[in-house]
Amino acid sequence: xxxxxxxxxxxxxxxxxxxxxxxxxxxxxxYIWNYGALPxxxxxxxxxxxxxxxxxxxxxxDVCEIGSKIRSSGExxxxxxxxxxxxxxxxxxxxxxxxxxxxxxxxxKIHIDDVKKHKPGYLEATVDWFRLYKVxxxxxxxRFAFNGxxxxxxxxxxxIKSTHEYWKALLHKKADGGTI
Numbered sequence: 001x002x003x004x005x006x007x008x009x010x011x012x013x014x015x016x017x018x019x020x021x022x023x024x025x026x027x028x029x030x031y032i033w034n035y036g037a038l039p040x041x042x043x044x045x046x047x048x049x050x051x052x053x054x055x056x057x058x059x060x061x062d063v064c065e066i067g068s069k070i071r072s073s074g075e076x077x078x079x080x081x082x083x084x085x086x087x088x089x090x091x092x093x094x095x096x097x098x099x100x101x102x103x104x105x106x107x108x109k110i111h112i113d114d115v116k117k118h119k120p121g122y123l124e125a126t127v128d129w130f131r132l133y134k135v136x137x138x139x140x141x142x143r144f145a146f147n148g149x150x151x152x153x154x155x156x157x158x159x160i161k162s163t164h165e166y167w168k169a170l171l172h173k174k175a176d177g178g179t180i
Contacts, residue, residue: 004179023136034065041163049093052145057092061163067104078102083112084156086145
């Protein structure tokens with residue numbers, strides 16, 4: 001999401017003038033879920049999160065959708081929130097919402113505690129992926145709040161609500177969005 005452009009189009013990410021790609025983290029190739037963001041949320045870079053002790057990453061909150069269908073780039077998907085992972089990425093708070101599409105056959109029966117039963121190894125692979133995904137670029141491993149444990153839906157919803165409030169403050173120019 002090009003947050004610094006009008007209407008925030010979806011575009012290839014560029015870092016230091018070069019196209020940015022996600023490295024393969026063995027045994028995975030690219031992202032291991034459908035990866036997106038929740039609209040009308042913002043992780044405020046001037047706000048120190050009480051949980052992580054770090055400021056926000058200046059982006060909308062990320063979503064890892066773990067349903068069985070591979071989604072297209074830009075597709076809008078209604079999801080059921082399952083939980084959240086508190087990533088600290090290069091010293092910035094970067095919440096990862098874990099969700100499943102409401103139209104997924106498993107959506108009604110699955111909650112964050114059930115993921116290990118219905119999708120064995122998926123949550124552990126998610127933590128490993130986020131820990132290591134920048135290492136091929138010569139960067140250190142990422143770290144997590146709560147020792148990489150996923151928090152439940154209620155906790156995740158509170159994070160979504162707070163990042164929505166930061167987004168509203170940004171929208172109404174009560175927060176400094178820099179170049180956003």
